[in-house]
Amino acid sequence: MSTNDLLGSVSKLSDETEFYTPVPKGYEVGRCKYVVICGTVMSGLGKGIFSSSLAKLLQDKGLKVAPIKLEGYLNIDSGTLNPFRHGEVFVLDDGMECDMDLGTYERMLDQDLARANFATSGQIYTSVLQKERHGDYLGRDVQMIPHVTGEVKMRLRELAMRSNADVVFVEVGGTIGDVENAYYVEALRELAYEEGPNSVCFVALTYVLEPPTLGEQKSKAAQLGIKRLMEWGVQPHIVACRAENPVIEKVRQKIAQYTNVPLARVFSMHDCPSIYMVPRMLREAGLDFEVIRLLQLDQRVDLMHERMAWLNWCDFVERLKNIQHQVNIGITGKYTSLRDSYASIIHALEHSGAHLDAHVNIRWIDTSQVTGDNVAEKLDGLHGIIVPGGFGTRGAEGKIECIHYAREHKLPYLGICFGFQMAVIEFARNVCGLEGADSTEIQARCKHPVIDILPEQEGIKGLGGNMRLGGKDVAIAPGTLAWRLFGEKERVRMRFRHRLEVRPDYIDTLTEHGMVFSGKAPGEPIMQIMELPDHPYFVGTQAHPCMTSRPLRPQQMFVGLVAAAKRCAYPQENFPAPAEVVEQLMRQWTIAAQEKAHGRRSRQKT
Ligand code: GLN
Numbered sequence: 001m002s003t004n005d006l007l008g009s010v011s012k013l014s015d016e017t018e019f020y021t022p023v024p025k026g027y028e029v030g031r032c033k034y035v036v037i038c039g040t041v042m043s044g045l046g047k048g049i050f051s052s053s054l055a056k057l058l059q060d061k062g063l064k065v066a067p068i069k070l071e072g073y074l075n076i077d078s079g080t081l082n083p084f085r086h087g088e089v090f091v092l093d094d095g096m097e098c099d100m101d102l103g104t105y106e107r108m109l110d111q112d113l114a115r116a117n118f119a120t121s122g123q124i125y126t127s128v129l130q131k132e133r134h135g136d137y138l139g140r141d142v143q144m145i146p147h148v149t150g151e152v153k154m155r156l157r158e159l160a161m162r163s164n165a166d167v168v169f170v171e172v173g174g175t176i177g178d179v180e181n182a183y184y185v186e187a188l189r190e191l192a193y194e195e196g197p198n199s200v201c202f203v204a205l206t207y208v209l210e211p212p213t214l215g216e217q218k219s220k221a222a223q224l225g226i227k228r229l230m231e232w233g234v235q236p237h238i239v240a241c242r243a244e245n246p247v248i249e250k251v252r253q254k255i256a257q258y259t260n261v262p263l264a265r266v267f268s269m270h271d272c273p274s275i276y277m278v279p280r281m282l283r284e285a286g287l288d289f290e291v292i293r294l295l296q297l298d299q300r301v302d303l304m305h306e307r308m309a310w311l312n313w314c315d316f317v318e319r320l321k322n323i324q325h326q327v328n329i330g331i332t333g334k335y336t337s338l339r340d341s342y343a344s345i346i347h348a349l350e351h352s353g354a355h356l357d358a359h360v361n362i363r364w365i366d367t368s369q370v371t372g373d374n375v376a377e378k379l380d381g382l383h384g385i386i387v388p389g390g391f392g393t394r395g396a397e398g399k400i401e402c403i404h405y406a407r408e409h410k411l412p413y414l415g416i417c418f419g420f421q422m423a424v425i426e427f428a429r430n431v432c433g434l435e436g437a438d439s440t441e442i443q444a445r446c447k448h449p450v451i452d453i454l455p456e457q458e459g460i461k462g463l464g465g466n467m468r469l470g471g472k473d474v475a476i477a478p479g480t481l482a483w484r485l486f487g488e489k490e491r492v493r494m495r496f497r498h499r500l501e502v503r504p505d506y507i508d509t510l511t512e513h514g515m516v517f518s519g520k521a522p523g524e525p526i527m528q529i530m531e532l533p534d535h536p537y538f539v540g541t542q543a544h545p546c547m548t549s550r551p552l553r554p555q556q557m558f559v560g561l562v563a564a565a566k567r568c569a570y571p572q573e574n575f576p577a578p579a580e581v582v583e584q585l586m587r588q589w590t591i592a593a594q595e596k597a598h599g600r601r602s603r604q605k606t
Contacts, residue, residue: 020146021150021190021194023154029194029196031160033198033200033201033295034156034170034188035054035055035167035170035295036172036200037170037203038172038204038236039174039176039205040175040205041175042207045207049104049275050282051171052067052109055067055105057283058166060305062300067170068117068118069101069118069171070119070171070181071119071120073120073180074121076126077464078097080463086340087099087340091469091470091497092112092117093470093495094114096470097469101171103347106547106550116155116158119152124148128151148187150187152184156168167297170188176204176232185234202238203238204226204259206222207221207222207241208222210243210244218251222239222241222255223259226255226258235260236261238287239261239266240287243268243269243270243271244271246270252266264290274350276317277317277321280317312592313552316552320353323353327353327358327383327565328361328565329383330365330382332398332399332402333395345388346362347546347549348545348555351549352555354554355559356566360565365378365398368395375402378402383412384411384412384561387423388416388417388418388419389419389497390417393441399422407423407426407532412537412538412561412564413535413537413539415540416541416543416546417498417543420529420530420540420542421451421500424450424451424510425437425439427515428510431513432510436448441453441500450510453501454500454501454526456468457499468497470496472494472495472496474521474543475519476489476490476529480518481518481578484582485579493548495543496544502542507525514534515530516530516533517529536567536578537560537578559581560582563576563577
């Protein structure tokens with residue numbers, strides 16, 4: 001039976017067959033290929049970094065790629081997860097609150113993703129149970145196999161169809177051996193069987209230990225981890241070995257022998273200074289062409305496209321490697337012990353730093369320890385401050401102290417979401433003289449609730465998926481700093497995740513005292529960007545600009561902050577002002593875009 005016949009017959013639910021594979025209408029078997037990435041030995045290996053780097057290499061070759069992350073947990077989305085345990089909650093343009101790995105994909109692929117790119121067991125089971133209540137299973141007992149696994153395959157094929165991808169990259173969350181992820185592996189095994197040979201490429205990402213007491217690399221844990229995958233009927237095609245140092249040939253040979261994977265497809269993926277160096281490491285090892293051969297994608301590859309994309313990418317990586325200047329930026333926050341909680345901010349600073357020749361040293365400031373008396377000492381040596389997003393009361397007064405100091409001492413400041421709200425409170429208290437100004441999130445019965453719940457949020461009970469979420473348009477006021485930062489555009493799109501806002505009755509008072517609201521929600525009195533003239537750089541936004549920063553297109557508010565910090569760190573050098581730096585950068589982007597379009601046109605002619 002050919003694969004198409006197989007799918008044709010199994011997609012029908014009947015008593016006559018044990019096959020059950022719902023397939024989206026019009027799905028063409030074999031058109032879309034799949035790369036599946038599973039982790040063994042331990043979590044935290046950087047499956048998302050590996051997968052997005054490999055996807056990038058294929059995308060550079062003109063292939064259309066679509067990533068999906070399969071999470072084992074039962075939450076419907078990541079919105080209710082504690083960033084301290086799970087890393088930051090990343091928000092997609094369509095409002096989906098998801099795992100931080102989706103941020104890695106968006107940055108590496110320079111591509112906006114949507115809810116179809118993120119699945120959790122909670123979503124999969126909900127869908128199965130809804131179908132059961134609807135009577136869709138026609139009297140059958142609903143089982144993990146084939147119904148739940150069928151739902152997973154359906155999701156993947158729907159994504160393939162909807163995105164018209166050449167390759168779907170499937171990242172299986174957790175580690176092989178986890179109970180909650182086992183059915184994903186089973187679904188992918190079935191997928192490979194149904195799609196036929198050369199359609200699904202399995203990659204086992206593993207870890208090679210190098211205990212300091214032994215001083216040599218050990219492969220046993222990697223072997224056992226991969227064996228576990230094989231017990232589940234999955235033979236990996238590629239093994240990528242994470243390790244501290246390059247994995248030596250002997251160790252690779254051992255892994256090859258124990259796992260039936262040819263040595264040429266056992267790769268070392270050792271630590272490197274920046275994740276943006278991983279694509280080059282994989283490319284130099286030939287991983288991209290191994291995948292292309294395995295999936296028989298040779299005919300779809302466009303090497304001219306790759307030449308241009310790769311040059312631009314290498315230019316960025318070279319800039320990153322050759323940074324000469326240093327700036328110190330303080331980030332306040334209560335999850336300071338875990339860098340993952342602020343992943344997007346760290347990346348946005350790295351993107352801006354690469355383009356501005358400034359290495360950003362981050363200093364974490366625990367604001368629960370900051371008071372008016374010690375703030376100068378705590379912020380000593382910094383060239384800029386970020387107060388990032390946050391919830392609740394802890395450390396809020398310390399943040400306000402930091403903002404007060406930054407405003408009065410002309411220290412560059414960027415407030416993100418909560419940091420925007422705190423800047424408004426500080427200004428209301430210390431400039432407008434509104435004593436007792438606060439946010440109702442912090443002081444429910446404060447005298448001046450300058451930050452208050454959004455009207456649409458009032459009465460909402462429960463915490464899941466109900467904030468003001470996702471990409472929204474922001475109307476920019478002409479002539480302001482924001483207007484210059486955004487290339488004199490009157491509309492920009494930013495990502496949001498909040499419940500509170502600047503209370504509209506206070507807008508006039510704040511404005512009369514000199515606060516400029518340079519970005520607003522079109523047609524609604526929701527303030528989205530603020531700035532203070534007569535300050536080197538004092539900007540805040542209700543949005544999360546870090547989430548739309550990309551390596552080759554750093555987000556402009558971050559570029560502005562780093563540019564201002566650089567001026568502050570090197571006062572004698574006469575570096576250009578933030579708006580000028582951004583304008584210069586945007587001119588380069590326009591030229592690059594024109595060259596890209598020109599390249600595309602000349603290829604079409606030939
Ligand atoms: N707690 C604030 C609000 O809900 C800020 C949210 C945030 O920083 N993401 O509006």
